[in-house]
Amino acid sequence: NAGVMQNPRHLVRRRGQEARLRCSPMKGHSHVYWYRQLPEEGLKFMVYLQKENIIDESGMPKERFSAEFPKEGPSILRIQQVVRGDSAAYFCASSPLGVAGKDTQYFGPGTRLTVL
Amino acid sequence: GENVEQHPSTLSVQEGDSAVIKCTYSDSASNYFPWYKQELGKGPQLIIDIRSNVGEKKDQRIAVTLNKTAKHFSLHITETQPEDSAVYFCAALFQKLVFGTGTRLLVSP
Numbered sequence: 001n002a003g004v005m006q007n008p009r010h011l012v013r014r015r016g017q018e019a020r021l022r023c024s025p026m027k028g029h030s031h032v033y034w035y036r037q038l039p040e041e042g043l044k045f046m047v048y049l050q051k052e053n054i055i056d057e058s059g060m061p062k063e064r065f066s067a068e069f070p071k072e073g074p075s076i077l078r079i080q081q082v083v084r085g086d087s088a089a090y091f092c093a094s095s096p097l098g099v100a101g102k103d104t105q106y107f108g109p110g111t112r113l114t115v116l
Numbered sequence: 117g118e119n120v121e122q123h124p125s126t127l128s129v130q131e132g133d134s135a136v137i138k139c140t141y142s143d144s145a146s147n148y149f150p151w152y153k154q155e156l157g158k159g160p161q162l163i164i165d166i167r168s169n170v171g172e173k174k175d176q177r178i179a180v181t182l183n184k185t186a187k188h189f190s191l192h193i194t195e196t197q198p199e200d201s202a203v204y205f206c207a208a209l210f211q212k213l214v215f216g217t218g219t220r221l222l223v224s225p
Binding site: 004006033041042043044045048056058059091104105106107108109110 | 122150152158159160161162165205211212213214215216217218
């Protein structure tokens with residue numbers, strides 16, 4: 001059973017460009033979470049999604065950031081018009097039951113975004 | 117608000133010693149507490165978790181204790197080995213998973 005997969009592992013963008021980060025959850029998991037980690041800091045929750053639904057986006061900036069988890073295909077975190085402050089590691093996690101089930105979240109290897 | 121505090125921020129021990137990392141949380145409604153290990157350049161890896169209906173859980177050299185009254189929980193690693201060196205994060209599940217700020221553990225041979 002493959003773990004959570006994320007791609008790309010490293011992404012370099014210039015200021016003003018768009019960044020698209022992809023996450024494929026573990027097989028059988030229909031709940032996906034995105035976190036951001038700044039250097040030497042902990043993980044900060046951004047958004048929680050189920051297939052075709054955003055459940056909680058309270059940690060995601062209101063502007064430039066969006067997330068989706070379509071019926072088919074991976075979850076996408078999209079950052080428009082990137083700025084240097086967006087440089088961070090972005091981690092995706094998945095779980096089978098979600099927050100209501102209080103179950104374990106399994107993390108992917110992350111995408112390290114660098115904005116020049 | 118939902119908050120998790122973690123101490124110490126860094127911890128250096130000799131191989132074979134024990135290591136203890138402590139966390140406190142703000143909201144007594146939380147009832148799920150995982151611990152993650154993160155190695156350089158990798159994603160967090162779950163090492164152990166505990167739910168509020170138990171006070172202690174062990175898995176080989178790793179144990180976690182939970183005191184719901186005091187709202188704190190701790191990670192105990194016995195007989196530490198150099199490969200235990202990593203950053204360890206505690207977390208508490210509120211409406212979402214809230215992480216502590218991490219403890220950098222260094223085990224010297």
